[in-house]
Amino acid sequence: MRRFLLAAALALGCALPASAADPEEAAIVGQIERFFGAMRAQDAATIKTVLLDDTTFSAQRSGPEGFKLSRIPGKDFADRVSGQKGLDERMWDPTVMRRGPIAMVWAPYEFRLDGKTTHCGIDVFDMVKVEGTWRIAHLMWTQEPDACAELKAKRKTP
Numbered sequence: 135m136r137r138f139l140l141a142a143a144l145a146l147g148c149a150l151p152a153s154a155a156d157p158e159e160a161a162i163v164g165q166i167e168r169f170f171g172a173m174r175a176q177d178a179a180t181i182k183t184v185l186l187d188d189t190t191f192s193a194q195r196s197g198p199e200g201f202k203l204s205r206i207p208g209k210d211f212a213d214r215v216s217g218q219k220g221l222d223e224r225m226w227d228p229t230v231m232r233r234g235p236i237a238m239v240w241a242p243y244e245f246r247l248d249g250k251t252t253h254c255g256i257d258v259f260d261m262v263k264v265e266g267t268w269r270i271a272h273l274m275w276t277q278e279p280d281a282c283a284e285l286k287a288k289r290k291t292p
Contacts, residue, residue, distance in 0.1 A: 159230045162237050162261050165268045166225070173221045181212035185270050186262065192274040201276070208270070220248035225257055227290045235263035242285040243275070254282035 165184055172180035189208030194201040215221065228241035239259040245252055255276035262271045 158232060162230055162232065162239060162268045163228055165261070165270070166228070166239060166259055169270065170223050170225070173215055173223060176216050176218060176221075178212040178216040181215060182209060185209070185212070186264070189270055190272055192272070193277055194275070195277040196279065208273070222246040237261040237268070242289070244282060244286075251282060253277050253279045254285045
């Protein structure tokens with residue numbers, strides 16, 4: 135019986151997402167989810183509280199001639215979101231790598247506009263812990279209109 139309980143406890147521990155086992159990872163992922171929620175709510179003020187003052191965003195957009203890089207200051211992005219209805223970005227299976235006050239999160243995502251999927255891709259968040267709070271230092275992503283089936287097929291969580 136003791137072996138069974140030990141095996142069950144180990145199996146449960148392996149089945150839990152890393153963020154559930156590590157409060158710091160949960161806080162990091164929570165800030166990213168807060169960022170996405172603020173996008174959906176068109177809440178520029180909340181987005182700005184999740185970003186560092188000099189955060190930049192870098193997008194690699196897929197097109198007929200390959201990927202094209204564009205960059206924007208995070209504050210400008212936040213200001214643009216305040217007038218955009220119907221934005222909905224959702225990530226899954228985030229991989230969090232952390233050491234002390236720095237972290238990186240890699241996650242596939244799906245982006246919808248007015249309920250319609252426009253593209254999927256990979257988000258990469260560089261996070262830093264400042265005064266006890268995790269904040270986004272840099273965000274980069276791929277924007278791939280044809281990648282949704284491939285990325286969703288590899289999904290580990292429903």
